[in-house]
Amino acid sequence: xxxxxxxxxxxxxxxxxxxxxxxxxxxxxxxxxxxxxxxxxxxxxxxxxxxxxxxxxxxxxxxxxxxxxxxxxxxxxxxxxxxxxxxxxxxxxxxxxxxxxxxxxxxxxxxxxxxxxxxxxxxxxxxxxxxxxxxxxxxxxxxxxxxxxxxxxxxxxxxxxxxxxxxxxxxxxxxxxxxxxxxxxxxxxxxxxxxxxxxxxxxxxxxxxxxxxxxxxxxxxxxxxxxxxxxxxxxxxxxxxxxxxxxxxxxxxxxxxxxxxxxxxxx
Amino acid sequence: xxxxxxxxxxxxxxxxxxxxxxxxxxxxxxxxxxxxxxxxxxxxxxxxxxxxxxxxxxxxxxxxxxxxxxxxxxxxxxxxxxxxxxxxxxxxxxxxxxxxxxxxxxxxxxxxxxxxxxxxxxxxxxxxxxxxxxxxxxxxxxxxxxxxxxxxxxxxxxxxxxxxxxxxxxxxxxxxxxxxxxxxxxxxxxxxxxxxxxxxxxxxxxxxxxxxxxxxxxxxxxxxxxxxxxxxxxxxxxxxxxxxxxxxxxxxxxxxxxxxxxxxxxxxxxxxxxxxxxx
Numbered sequence: 001x002x003x004x005x006x007x008x009x010x011x012x013x014x015x016x017x018x019x020x021x022x023x024x025x026x027x028x029x030x031x032x033x034x035x036x037x038x039x040x041x042x043x044x045x046x047x048x049x050x051x052x053x054x055x056x057x058x059x060x061x062x063x064x065x066x067x068x069x070x071x072x073x074x075x076x077x078x079x080x081x082x083x084x085x086x087x088x089x090x091x092x093x094x095x096x097x098x099x100x101x102x103x104x105x106x107x108x109x110x111x112x113x114x115x116x117x118x119x120x121x122x123x124x125x126x127x128x129x130x131x132x133x134x135x136x137x138x139x140x141x142x143x144x145x146x147x148x149x150x151x152x153x154x155x156x157x158x159x160x161x162x163x164x165x166x167x168x169x170x171x172x173x174x175x176x177x178x179x180x181x182x183x184x185x186x187x188x189x190x191x192x193x194x195x196x197x198x199x200x201x202x203x204x205x206x207x208x209x210x211x212x213x214x215x216x217x218x219x220x221x222x223x224x225x226x227x228x229x230x231x232x233x234x235x236x237x238x239x240x241x242x243x244x245x246x247x248x249x250x251x252x253x254x255x256x257x258x259x260x261x262x263x264x265x266x267x
Numbered sequence: 268x269x270x271x272x273x274x275x276x277x278x279x280x281x282x283x284x285x286x287x288x289x290x291x292x293x294x295x296x297x298x299x300x301x302x303x304x305x306x307x308x309x310x311x312x313x314x315x316x317x318x319x320x321x322x323x324x325x326x327x328x329x330x331x332x333x334x335x336x337x338x339x340x341x342x343x344x345x346x347x348x349x350x351x352x353x354x355x356x357x358x359x360x361x362x363x364x365x366x367x368x369x370x371x372x373x374x375x376x377x378x379x380x381x382x383x384x385x386x387x388x389x390x391x392x393x394x395x396x397x398x399x400x401x402x403x404x405x406x407x408x409x410x411x412x413x414x415x416x417x418x419x420x421x422x423x424x425x426x427x428x429x430x431x432x433x434x435x436x437x438x439x440x441x442x443x444x445x446x447x448x449x450x451x452x453x454x455x456x457x458x459x460x461x462x463x464x465x466x467x468x469x470x471x472x473x474x475x476x477x478x479x480x481x482x483x484x485x486x487x488x489x490x491x492x493x494x495x496x497x498x499x500x501x502x503x504x505x506x507x508x509x510x511x512x513x514x515x516x517x518x519x520x521x522x523x524x525x526x527x528x529x530x531x532x533x534x535x536x537x538x539x540x541x542x543x544x545x546x
Contacts, residue, residue, distance in 0.1 A: 075445065
């Protein structure tokens with residue numbers, strides 16, 4: 001069964017910007033799918049449509065064989081944003097427990113789960129700290145623990161490591177893979193980084209901008225589990241090159257000028 | 268938040284004991300106490316040395332003895348006025364918070380009312396004191412409470428609206444991802460976000476409440492009240508007693524402010540100590 005089914009999804013914002021046009025995408029259970037593309041390709045919008053945080057103008061999103069709205073109400077997914085979005089007045093433990101409180105877990109069950117989560121993201125000893133006492137990387141680990149705390153079948157991540165330095169980012173990439181393999185959940189991951197997308201994913205979805213479309217699906221056949229050695233594997237570079245070329249063909253990172261030239265030429 | 272070294276040196280959590288809630292160790296107070304003692308000594312010396320007329324400025328010792336002679340009457344007057352201030356504070360703060368919640372919830376109402384609230388915040392409401400004496404019996408506490416309440420209302424209203432609206436959109440979006448309803452979001456996100464704004468305005472309101480009560484007593488009020496006595500004693504040349512009453516007003520005002528500040532510390536223990544709130 002598919003974890004996520006997107007069929008015929010378009011999104012037109014007020015003012016006429018077409019963020020997404022006619023997107024079809026199936027994501028199987030247990031997959032780790034990255035959405036990559038230039039700014040304005042609608043990858044974050046697509047993630048929010050899956051999470052029912054934005055409504056599509058046309059088409060539909062299905063999560064766990066349910067309409068996206070029902071899946072949101074059933075707490076079927078956890079989400080992590082670029083900013084850790086922690087609540088400053090709550091301790092680390094109470095930030096992690098927030099979705100559990102909202103789902104009506106009792107106190108004992110909550111604190112047991114929080115303990116497990118602290119171990120998972122290696123923040124044991126920091127449970128009574130407040131977010132401002134943590135570094136950016138630790139804050140993002142709290143945010144990941146919170147998203148995983150209620151054991152959602154689906155994890156949505158919107159450039160979760162985008163604001164971190166390269167070292168922290170690589171370490172958290174490794175931790176995320178470990179968590180993903182241990183939990184068996186499905187991950188949809190938005191990123192700007194080709195290396196990150198290739199290293200993490202089982203499949204990379206390359207998107208193009210204006211309007212947002214899927215330009216290529218690239219299966220990543222690197223061996224699991226992925227380690228530091230994976231990043232030096234020749235196959236890693238081949239796949240990275242394939243993603244880069246797909247990005248450029250679809251109007252990649254430095255394409256706005258070329259795209260403008262084309263459309264003017266056509267007009 | 269980019270490229271922070273990890274882990275950060277972790278500071279001790281702010282305050283468990285009362286001493287830490289108050290914030291400073293006794294030793295930190297020494298310089299301030301020296302200034303106080305020196306200031307009073309200088310005052311006493313100047314008044315005695317330059318032979319200053321007592322209606323201009325009585326010596327601290329003269330004020331102290333007036334204080335001692337009239338102690339029970341003074342505290343009685345102080346309590347009377349404090350009740351007016353507290354009553355007005357409670358009334359004004361309650362209305363301010365309730366209306367702020369309504370306005371923050373319904374944007375249209377906010378855009379209709381906020382300009383007037385902000386304008387009203389800038390007018391000298393104390394000018395209405397003689398009018399409220401005409402509306403209500405000037406001998407009752409009610410007329411003074413109304414002035415104090417109106418004074419307290421505006422800063423609380425304006426600040427709480429601002430606080431309720433300064434929620435980060437991502438924090439709301441995350442709550443929506445958990446299918447949390449409006450009421451839950453209000454309770455778990457908007458209220459905690461607004462708390463620093465509320466307490467900033469409460470501290471302002473505590474000062475305004477005392478000013479409102481005392482100044483409106485100047486325009487006529489029961490002789491049980493502090494303001495009416497200050498005015499009467501000054502006109503009867505009992506300057507030492509008037510000054511003793513001013514001292515009571517100061518003590519009560521400072522006590523009121525500190526009580527609110529202490530409440531703030533208790534309610535927001537999660538905050539880093541160095542962070543200062545702005546109104």
